[in-house]
Amino acid sequence: MREIPKAYQPQEVEDKIYKEWEESGFFNPDNLPCAGEGKTPEKFVISMPPPNATGILHLGHASMLAYQDLMVRFNRLEQKQTMWLPGTDHASIATQTKVEKNIAKEGLTKYDLGREKFLERVHEYVEGSRDTIREQVRKMGSSCDWSRERYTLDEGLSEVVRQVFTMMYEDGLIYRGNRIVNWCPRCESTLADDEVEHEEKEGKFYYFKYQKDFPITIATTRPETKLGDVAVAVNPKDDRYKEFIGKTYKIDLGNGEHEIRIIADWTVDMAFGTGALGVTPAHSMADFQMATENDLPTIKVIGEDGKMTAEAGKDYEGLTTLEAREKIAKHFRDQGLMEKEEEVPQNLSVCYRCNAAIEPLPSLQWFIDVNKKITKDGNKYFQDKSLKEVMLRVVQEGEIKIIPERFEKTYFSWVENLRDWCVSRQLWFGHRIPVSYCEDCGGVVLQKDEAAGCSKCQGSHLRQDSDTFDTWFSSGAWTFSTLMDKDFAKYANFDEWVENSPDLLKYHPTSVLETGYDILPFWVARMILMTTYVLGEVPFENVYLHGMLRDKEGKKMSKSLGNGIDPLEMIEKYGTDALRLSLIIGSTPGNDLKVYEEKIETYRNFVNKVWNVSRYILMSVENVQRVEMRPEAKTLADEWILGETDHLISDVKDNLENFRFSAAGEEIYDFTWSKLADWYLEIAKVEGSKDEILLYVLERLLIVLHPFAPYVTEEIWKDFETGELLMVQKWPETVALQKEDTKANFEIVKDIITGIRNIRAEYKIEPKKKVKVVIVSVEKKDLIVAQVEIIKFLGRVEDLEVAETFAKKEGMAVAVLSGVEIYVSLEGLVDMEKEKQNLLKEKQNLTAFVSNLQKKLGNETFVSKAPDNIIEAEKGKLSESMEKLAKIEEKLGAM
């Protein structure tokens, strides 16, 4: 007898097993058995969404890794050449913000250190957290190819960024323009539209006139911006103001006299405020739009530091916006110009990284034109098409499938409303924009042309753009930039580089992109934009979106709330497999998932169940060995469990192929616990000599469970002593379908046993005490006779008689199944009243059921319109139920 610990100890085996996997080399698809000479296996590729190079792994990462490793391991077992490429994202704004906070603890700012020293601190920090991330990704059991690990700031990836920028510049897709941008005064950088978040805040709505002789009262939440007003806009239909449209007034708010023109604009809501709004082109996107249409000037009164500028006048210059607001409000009050001040809820725009209030500002930035139609040689998508059009098309035409499908709508509406993408950031950490400016004439010089000097004036005084790229510009290239040859210097141009990158040719497009729905616009859409433009290929064929993780109350997990579950702590306590199962089972695509400790505990119990099922089988068989061929079934139970195993194998495969992870997991859970352990193993104890079948079933169970719970399955697999890893076994074949009546017959046996147990429990017969039972059946008699040993053992029956007829005796309880009656001798314990109540209740249920069926079958339209198989099934049910009902009535009559 083998010695196997009674309970599974994940802590003792996980690290050891991960090491074996990693050292086997099979994480690298080039080493897989399917990848030999001359073979052309199907590919399966996932690019791991690179975690930010900040901080540590949270439960969201754990779930993403669980889903991805599930797909990766399944496809590897399916003998596909499977690659999962890991990496990290430099996450410029998030990382820089983090490091700024760290140095602030030392009383330092980035300016104290200077660009170079500051970046050294960032790199130092990033090195540390990347190591942490690597360790944590391993802890989850992720079977990713570490030999291909990349980082968005790698030399090769940076080169891709530079070349893509240059390509876009030359195609006229990138331009530099002075436009209103979202400015974060804390980060001192621009933000893309979708990097701005909105917060409900209490605000004050001020109603006032600029000065006494001004005819219109305006309302605003930000009076300090009124120093930059150049117009008042009203709705052209508004009778109150019609007469003023086109007139010009001179005002002076303390920063010199300037003109205010009354303009008409249809977007003005007559019912809101006073129906008139002060137009501040420099500090509002909408106002900027109006100013452009009406050819009005721009007065910038707020600067990049979030303080009032010189243009705001000497009374205001240098004040913060809040100070200026108070001051100008006081001015209006003192002058008797303020008509009303009211508290209103308002939507405040804040930075998604540091939460500081956003200032819209006019600024000279780089933009990607999403509407310009271009034609690109050799690119099947870009034939007189814009980026926007292609982004829509690849999803509309199904080249990229989004799961769940409803998110396609979200995607479309996001793309349709997309405005030009501002890609320059005034951050220090990130890819520098590969452009210089001529100090002499201001001309733009691409980095690659710098040697030749300025193309306009031939000047050689060039100054590199100090800005960096939006972090999503580089992560947009992630699926392909990570696969390009690292030795890029030897290629003359981008096309040559692409053509000589074997991994790119072999593994791109990737099969599935798995990520949270929250970054569909941020990242997914930008990858589609980038990849279709650069390669003329989609980046991935499927997008699987998972939901957000929430706590037991449904709140989003966050550090500040302190309600987050630490995956490492859970792994330490319950094991990685338990954590993975708790994240997979019960989660459906695109829907949020509540996670809490009891759930993880449930799956720890399941993993232990698997362990003990295996332990029992491995300790009880004579020789532990693989069983290739389906063993011969000697009994009904054998036939049943073999058939169930086949069903399990094909159902799990079908569910996984269709991204129904939870359903697949649940079925394995049910098979293991409710079929194999609760019934078959118990029966095996009676029937005996089932070594082959037990091993055959166990081997297959381990394989199908492996993608969900890799560690425990791999550990048990060692007992087969094959010298091979479970990780690279073949997904089992399904041999034969279960015979039609096997399942039904086995169900009858189960029902008989449950019926006996039920009576025992109801009459509180001690489990130890054996009872006498008579089973009566005509058509099922042979079946039951063949199963008497099982029924006796599992029902704890001492004396079992199977008969075609039997007259009920005193002191016996009865249970009526369809076609079978069970009598249990209670030696006088029987409670006639209870018996009667039970039978009456059942009679009531059956009578209702029968009459419904009769009504249904008596309905002519049902009989003529419903398909035959449905009608047949209903007829079968009816006759069976009527028979059962008759038996019950007979019993009741005798009482």
Next chain:
RNA sequence: GGUCGCUUGGCUCAGUUGGUUAGAGCAUACGAUUCACAUUCGUAAGGUCGGUGGUUCGAGUCCACCAGCGACCACCA
């Protein structure tokens, strides 16, 4: 304001294209302790599938409207 989602037993959720008397797990009640597993075993109770109307032979499933909750998007100053 727009878009999307959710609402199924006390809790967490399944329920693929409409077709058995709607399923799990947790929790509950009763009973069991050396026999693979108390991280266990047996038995039971618990649901008019948010509401109303419609399509259909047949609706948890499709349609319309309503209610409650939530998410995302949006330049109401």
